[in-house]
Amino acid sequence: MPRYLISFDDGAMDHLDGDLEEAGEQAHQVLRDAKAAGVWVTGGGLWSQQANIVDVDGTRRLGDFPETKAVLGGFSIVEVDTLDDALMWAGRIAAACRCAQEVRVLMDDPEV
Numbered sequence: 001m002p003r004y005l006i007s008f009d010d011g012a013m014d015h016l017d018g019d020l021e022e023a024g025e026q027a028h029q030v031l032r033d034a035k036a037a038g039v040w041v042t043g044g045g046l047w048s049q050q051a052n053i054v055d056v057d058g059t060r061r062l063g064d065f066p067e068t069k070a071v072l073g074g075f076s077i078v079e080v081d082t083l084d085d086a087l088m089w090a091g092r093i094a095a096a097c098r099c100a101q102e103v104r105v106l107m108d109d110p111e112v
Contacts, residue, residue, distance in 0.1 A: 001079050001080065001081060002079070002080065002081075002082075002083075002086075002105055002106070002108070003041060003077055003078070003079045003105075003106040004077065004078050004079075004080065004083070004086035004089075004090075004103055004104065004105055004106065005075055005076075005077055005102075005103070005104045005105075005106055006043075006075065006076040006077070006078065006086065006089060006090045006093055006101050006102070006103050007072055007073075007074065007075040007076075007101065007102050007104075008072075008073050008074055008075075008097065008099050008100065008101055008102065009071065009072065009073050010046065010071045010072065010073035011073065012073055012097075012099035012100065013073070013097055013098065013099050015098075015099075016098060019098070023096060023097055023098055026095075026096035026097075027093065027096040027097050029096070030089075030092045030093055030096045031043070031076070033092075034076075034078060034089060039078045039079055039080050039085075039089065040076075040078060041077040041078060041079050042076075042077050043074070043075050043076035043077055044074065044075070045073060045074035046072055046073060046074060050062065050063060050064070051063040076089070076093060077106070083103070083105070086103050086105075087103055090102075090103045
């Protein structure tokens with residue numbers, strides 16, 4: 001069954017101000033519904049845009065802050081039959097979070 005990445009950009013919810021708690025509860029209700037429907041895989045928000053980097057030789061370092069305007073702020077992964085199903089869940093998340101959601105199909109990996 002295909003998996004879809006539903007995501008939003010960092011700062012997309014900045015306009016909420018006092019509605020953040022209500023939006024959070026509504027978003028959690030959508031996630032509870034997705035779990036009950038058996039389509040939820042994983043997801044969450046990103047705490048910091050500065051990454052820890054592990055190079056191919058195992059060397060670790062603190063990465064730079066992204067210089068782009070749009071960076072990932074949060075994501076959900078759902079496993080559903082069709083793109084239309086993924087778009088329906090994205091619509092529910094968008095309404096709860098009060099921000100647009102981007103939907104992408106994840107490449108199939110037979111090892112997963």
